[in-house]
Amino acid sequence: MSREQTAAAEEPQPDASAKGTVTGAAAGARQGKGAGIGRPTGRDVVSGFATGLFSIPEGMAYASIGNFSAPLGLWSGVVPTIIGSFFARTVLMVTTLTSAIALTSHSVLAGAGLDPGDLGAIATLTVLTGVVMLTLGLLKLGSVMSYVSTAVMTGFSTGIAVQIVAGVIDDATGYSPTSHNTVGKIVQAFANIGQWQPETVLVSSVTVLVWVLVRFIKPLKAMSTLTALIVVSVPVALLGLNVTLVSDIAAIPRSLPPFSLPDIADVPALATGAVAVALVALAQAAGISAAVANPDGFRPDASKDFTAQGLANIAGGFFSALPTGGSMSRTGVATSAGARTRWAGIFAGLWLALIVLLVGPLAGYIPMAVIGGLMIVIGGELVVGRWPDISLVFRTSAVSAVAMLATFAATTELPLQQAIFLGAGLSIILSAVALARTGRMLQLVREGDGWRLGDPPQQLPSHQTTVLHYTGGSIFAEVNRMVDDWPATAGVTDAAMVLSMRGSPMVPSATFLKALDKIAADLRAQGVALVLSGVPDRFADLLASTGRLEHLGRENVIGESQIVGASLERAYARAEALRTGAAS
Numbered sequence: 001m002s003r004e005q006t007a008a009a010e011e012p013q014p015d016a017s018a019k020g021t022v023t024g025a026a027a028g029a030r031q032g033k034g035a036g037i038g039r040p041t042g043r044d045v046v047s048g049f050a051t052g053l054f055s056i057p058e059g060m061a062y063a064s065i066g067n068f069s070a071p072l073g074l075w076s077g078v079v080p081t082i083i084g085s086f087f088a089r090t091v092l093m094v095t096t097l098t099s100a101i102a103l104t105s106h107s108v109l110a111g112a113g114l115d116p117g118d119l120g121a122i123a124t125l126t127v128l129t130g131v132v133m134l135t136l137g138l139l140k141l142g143s144v145m146s147y148v149s150t151a152v153m154t155g156f157s158t159g160i161a162v163q164i165v166a167g168v169i170d171d172a173t174g175y176s177p178t179s180h181n182t183v184g185k186i187v188q189a190f191a192n193i194g195q196w197q198p199e200t201v202l203v204s205s206v207t208v209l210v211w212v213l214v215r216f217i218k219p220l221k222a223m224s225t226l227t228a229l230i231v232v233s234v235p236v237a238l239l240g241l242n243v244t245l246v247s248d249i250a251a252i253p254r255s256l257p258p259f260s261l262p263d264i265a266d267v268p269a270l271a272t273g274a275v276a277v278a279l280v281a282l283a284q285a286a287g288i289s290a291a292v293a294n295p296d297g298f299r300p301d302a303s304k305d306f307t308a309q310g311l312a313n314i315a316g317g318f319f320s321a322l323p324t325g326g327s328m329s330r331t332g333v334a335t336s337a338g339a340r341t342r343w344a345g346i347f348a349g350l351w352l353a354l355i356v357l358l359v360g361p362l363a364g365y366i367p368m369a370v371i372g373g374l375m376i377v378i379g380g381e382l383v384v385g386r387w388p389d390i391s392l393v394f395r396t397s398a399v400s401a402v403a404m405l406a407t408f409a410a411t412t413e414l415p416l417q418q419a420i421f422l423g424a425g426l427s428i429i430l431s432a433v434a435l436a437r438t439g440r441m442l443q444l445v446r447e448g449d450g451w452r453l454g455d456p457p458q459q460l461p462s463h464q465t466t467v468l469h470y471t472g473g474s475i476f477a478e479v480n481r482m483v484d485d486w487p488a489t490a491g492v493t494d495a496a497m498v499l500s501m502r503g504s505p506m507v508p509s510a511t512f513l514k515a516l517d518k519i520a521a522d523l524r525a526q527g528v529a530l531v532l533s534g535v536p537d538r539f540a541d542l543l544a545s546t547g548r549l550e551h552l553g554r555e556n557v558i559g560e561s562q563i564v565g566a567s568l569e570r571a572y573a574r575a576e577a578l579r580t581g582a583a584s
Contacts, residue, residue, distance in 0.1 A: 037086065038296070040343035048347020050223065050337035051094060051330055052077070055352050056363055057229045058329065059097055060246060061371045061378070063322065065167040066102030067116050070246050072322050073097055074360075075257035078353045080324040084312035085345025089304035090289040091296070094330035094345045095312045097322050099378065100160045103167070104280045105323050107415040108273030112266070119320060120263035121270070127262050128274035129323040130313025133282060133306050142302025148283055149430050151396075152423040154389040155404035156283075159411025159419070161382035162186070164375055171244070171372030174200035182412035199241050200369045207232045207373030223333075225374055229366065232373075237365045246371070247364030254360040256353055257319040276420050277323045282306060283420075285326025292331055295340050329378075403430055441485035442469045444500065444568070451568070460487040460528065462495050465575045467533075467568070469500040483515060489526045496579035497523060498571045502534025502560060513546060520552060529578035531556045533571030 055077040063073030076097035084095025105125060106116055114121040136142075159182070166185040170176040174197025177185040189196075211228040214220050220227055236243065246252065289300035309325050316324060334344050356363075393404045403426045410419040444451040444467040456468055470482065523530050535543075535557055543549040549557060556574065561567040 038091075038341045038343070040347070041340050043338035043340050044343040045347055047334050047337035047339040047344040048349075049351045051334045051339075051344065051348035052351030052355060054223065054226050054333045055081075055096065055330065055348065056355065057225060057366070057371065057374060059352075060363065060366070061375050062097045062099050062102045064171070064249070064368070064371060065099060065164055065375055066106040066322070068102065068106065068122075068322060069117060070249060070363075071252055072122070072320060073102075074252070074352065074356055074363075075319060076316065076321040076324050077330075078257050078321070078349045078356075079319040080312040080316035080321050081330075081349035081352070082346050083315045084308050084324070084326070085342045085349070087304070087308035087311055088326075088342065088345075089294075089298070089301040089308070090292065090326070091294050091298070091342040092292050092331060092335055092339050092344065093285065093288045093305065093308075093326045094334050094348060095285075095309055096324050096327045096330050098281070098284055098325060098327050098329070099164050099375075099382075100157070100284055101277060101281050101323050101325055103160065103163055104277050104420070108270065108277055111415050112269035112273060114266060114269065118263075119260045121266050122322060123260040123317045123320070124262040124264075124266040125270050125274055125277065126313050126317035126321055126323045128267065128270055129277045129281065130310045130315075130317060132275050132278035132310070133313060134310025136278070136282070137303050137305075137307030137310055140303045142304075142306055148279075148424055149400070149403065149427045150389060151393045151400040151404040151430070152407045152427045153283060154386055154393055155407030156280075156411050156420065156423050158383060158386050158390065159408045161379045161386070162412055164379035164382070168372040168375040171368040172200070172204040172376055173197065173372075180413075200243050200372075203232060203236055203241065203243055203367050203369035204373035204376070207370045208377055211374065211377050225377075228374065229370055232370050233366045236367050236370070241367075244368040245364060246366045246368060247361075249368065252356070252360045252363040254357060256357060257321065260318060260320045262317060274323075276418075279420050279424065281309065281323060281325025284328065285309065288326045288328055288331055292335055399430065399433065403427075440471045441482060442471065443467065444469050446572075451565070456485055457487050460489045460492045460495055460497065462493045465496040465498060465572060465579055467498040467500060467572060469502075470504060482512075483519075486519060489522055489528060492526055492528060494579060495526075496529040496531070496575035498531045498533050498568070498575045500533040500568055500571070501536065501539065502567065504536070513542075513548065517548070517551075529556070529575055531558065531571045531575040531578070533558045534560050534567045536560055 056074065059073030059077045060070040061073070063070050063076070081094060081096050084093070085091075088095070105122075108125060109116050109118075109121060112121075116122070163182050166177075166182045169185060169189045173189060175189055175192060175195045177188040177192075179185045179188045207228050210231050211224050214224040214227045214231075285305065286302065289302070289305065294300060305326065313321075313323055330348070334348065337344075339345075390404070393400045407419065407423040407426060410422045414422070441456045443454045443456045445454055446452075446467075451467070453469070457466065460466055466487070468487075520530050530552070532552065537559065540549070540557060540559055543552065543557065556578075558567045558571045558574070561570075
């Protein structure tokens with residue numbers, strides 16, 4: 001069945017010698033230096049056939065919900081799948097068209113004023129998407145997707161699921177809603193249930209029912225979508241029911257993917273949109289390596305997976321493929337069918353090409369109502385699969401819940417390329433807010449041979465050295481909180497202060513430096529010495545390059561030490577010497 005969710009398979013453990021040792025070459029490869037292509041197995045051939053066969057209904061369905069010609073969904077599972085599987089570090093990941101990519105691609109083309117049926121424009125978008133992915137991969141930016149929060153990704157993927165359902169209302173019911181809003185289309189459809197076409201509704205409903213029943217048959221569970229498609233399509237064709245067929249929309253040729261050339265003139269109009277499509281594709285693929293472990297034990301590498309998907313799109317763009325990315329649903333089918341090496345994905349592309357070449361036109365007899373019913377199931381499964389994350393986000397914090405709901409609303413109302421950028425922006429803002437909240441000032445009080453943590457004093461005490469510890473990252477958003485926690489210095493005498501920074505990332509921030517300048521100036525005006533302790537090398541270099549090291553005094557800036565507490569002890573001794581006048 002199609003599901004962009006968790007796919008699991010029993011994975012064999014990597015071989016080791018009797019003594020439990022691993023050769024240097026193998027150990028290096030498992031650290032990410034190269035896994036090789038390996039040898040295909042019989043299970044890979046069988047898995048590839050099942051995946052290729054499954055790609056026929058799902059590929060056509062995904063192309064259809066994006067308002068693309070159905071054959072484009074088939075061709076998107078040939079060259080991109082072969083190339084992606086050949087280069088991916090997550091060896092079982094299947095690169096192909098997904099519902100979110102199809103919807104985003106259509107949104108980008110429509111926003112640029114281009115025809116979704118223009119193969120040149122599609123080739124341009126696919127190649128540009130590949131270039132973005134390849135660039136991110138070569139720059140080792142695989143971790144970039146970690147900046148898209150779970151809240152934002154949950155809102156986006158749930159919105160995509162609702163879009164899938166709304167996008168096939170016409171196919172599943174025969175009624176075409178006119179509302180612009182995605183949720184509004186569903187509401188409008190149910191408000192006009194009397195205009196639904198009985199035969200179309202019957203076919204789509206039976207499709208959903210057959211799919212549900214097949215799911216209870218364990219040997220057929222992984223192939224429930226394909227089974228439902230065949231079981232319903234054959235009697236519909238024999239009975240001659242008056243429903244729309246795939247062939248009524250586009251003929252399925254008995255041919256290999258045709259060669260297509262990008263239209264250079266479309267590059268300016270599609271460049272920004274290609275970034276959005278790439279982000280959607282990479283975000284969907286990001287969870288595959290965590291869900292599906294490499295059977296050979298080699299570590300996955302997100303940057304290498306970015307590169308593989310980029311190469312898949314660049315190659316696919318020249319063979320009439322829509323933009324593609326790692327697909328959890330197709331990967332799930334492959335693993336459920338026994339995939340053991342990257343050859344399963346390679347065979348999937350080869351089998352699909354062969355099947356289309358031999359019996360492609362037969363796919364034209366598939367009723368669109370069947371595809372509509374299957375897409376409703378797929379959309380529903382996506383929502384169900386996201387429900388634990390939805391519940392988790394609501395239980396986590398109000399800020400996360402707002403971000404999720406805002407992204408969901410944007411996904412159902414705005415063009416998808418705008419929604420993903422909005423979501424990415426929300427993720428960055430949430431990250432900044434979360435980091436800012438970590439900024440805190442604590443007091444370190446000597447207790448025996450160690451130091452005890454406590455709240456900072458409201459008033460700096462006289463006749464002693466006070467030690468404060470800063471726990472933030474020095475980003476500008478933390479400054480107000482740091483200043484609020486800083487002790488008042490009015491009327492203080494015979495005092496010194498140590499500010500410990502050990503363990504803080506100390507992100508370069510002009511706002512933080514200005515705040516530090518003011519603190520140092522206020523302390524100096526009161527005759528209070530300031531010594532910095534555990535200063536990271538990066539921050540010390542920043543102090544030097546901005547002239548603040550000389551201003552504070554080089555001897556009053558104590559760097560980090562490999563021995564915990566050593567720099568603090570040095571800083572405390574320095575501050576005491578300054579306070580008592582014993583400093584040289």
